[in-house]
Amino acid sequence: MDSNDLTLESKCENLMNIVVESRKRFGKACVDYDKKTLLTENKLLNLQVSTVSNYRFKPKNNVPSVEDDASKSLDDLFVEITEKQKRIDDVKRKLKNTHEVILQLEADVIGKKLRAPLTADAMLAQAKAKIV
The missing domain is CATH 1.20.5 (Single alpha-helices involved in coiled-coils or other helix-helix interfaces)
Structure with a gap:
């Protein structure tokens, strides 16, 4: 190099x-x-x-003061709401039970035969239907 x-x-x-x-x-x-x-x-x-x-903001509308009467009315409202909720739940339960009974009645074969009219014309119509 x-x-x-x-x-x-x-x-x-x-x-x-x-x-x-x-x-x-x-x-x-x-x-x-x-x-x-x-x-x-x-x-x-x-x-x-x-x-x-x-910064302190000034509200457009003054907020009303909460007094004991207002809190009592709120408590009454809560009680009323819970009572109505219980009534609604009871109605739902009863409706479900009624629906189950109706389904059982529709599936009942013996009940259908008992509900059929017992006139002579109806019995003849059933016998003719079985023969044909």
Whole structure:
């Protein structure tokens, strides 16, 4: 190798070292900048939140005060609602039982025969239907 190659190699190595060092320095600067911007954004956000939370809003309509009479009427309403719910549940249960009885009656063969009319004409019609 000649001296030109060595000087060229050392120059390249020096340039690469400069690039690495500048990347390190600017990388740290970018990270610090990002941290500082996040901190300032958080401070601004906290400031906005604190100013909004400290602001007292005036309601358009005044809220009526809750008194003992109102709470008693609410208790009466709850009792009434539970009673009506019980009545509805009882009606549902009775309807289900009635439906089951109707299904049993429809499936009952002997009951169908007993409900058939016992006139002579009906008996003749049944006998003719069995023959044909």
